[in-house]
Amino acid sequence: MSYPKDLLSTRAIIEHGRYAIIPPEGLVNNKLPYFEKCTTSIIASPKLGASFVQYLMNMEPEGKTTKPFGGNGIETFVFVREGALDVIVDGTKYELSKGGYVYCPPQLSMLLENNSSSSAKLILYKQRYIPVEGIPEPWVVCNNINNLEANIYEGMEDVTLIDLLPTNMAFDMNMHILTFQPGGSHPFIETHVQEHGAYLLSGEGIYNLDNKWIPVKKGDFIWMGPFIQQATYAVGHEPLSYIYSKDCNRDPE
Ligand code: UGY
Ligand code: MN
Structure with a gap:
């Protein structure tokens, strides 16, 4: 009898307090x-x-x-x-x-x-x-989300951003959808105080977390803790798209 394929390895990465990738x-x-x-x-x-x-x-x-x-x-x-x-x-x-x-x-x-x-x-x-x-x-x-406008993200022509919630100061969080055409990427590796909970709705890519490039794909969940370096580029044949949370509009205590 051989081991079940999924018992031999996992793509899950858990770095408590820092970041995590949880595959489906x-x-x-x-x-x-x-x-x-x-x-x-x-x-x-x-x-x-x-x-x-x-x-x-x-x-x-x-x-x-x-x-x-x-x-x-x-x-x-x-x-x-x-x-x-x-x-x-x-x-x-x-x-x-x-x-x-x-x-x-x-x-x-x-x-x-x-x-x-x-x-x-x-x-x-x-x-x-x-x-x-x-x-x-x-x-x-x-x-x-089908009623919302997708805007060009940070001047990157093949990347769009949708804001799901108002950007008004009354809100201390937002939800966004970022979509990268294959080959599209962030303009730079971000480092910021805000956290993200990101669920990949489609596509595949390579994600930089904590300065390590890691393959990700549809169905993965990524938690990015405060100040974790982060960026992606999309690979494959369909757009890489994820819905993610972001805390905002508040001065940390
Ligand atoms: O809004 C953001 O900080 C977003 N660009 N971060 C990310 O996609 N990892
Ligand atoms: Mn970010």
């Missing part, structure tokens, strides 16, 4: 309280060194939350990778299809329901909101 083939499913008919992989949490929690979730038909997610100072975000999802915030129902998302501010919470006949694949995110005296609280945002 190593993900383990968990059940969470108050999430019915859902399987969840927790891909970032304070145990890794992240200041936020991020999940990949599969919600079966009739799956739902039985207790509101977020609130009491915790802001939340959900993005539909596949399928459809109803999100209820403050009595309003938002009907999302693929590419749809809802940001829920820290004073409110969200209920999730899959009322469709197929499974919904979701990215879920939560973090503690940082209020600032004199700056108003953020508000509910619902949209679909």
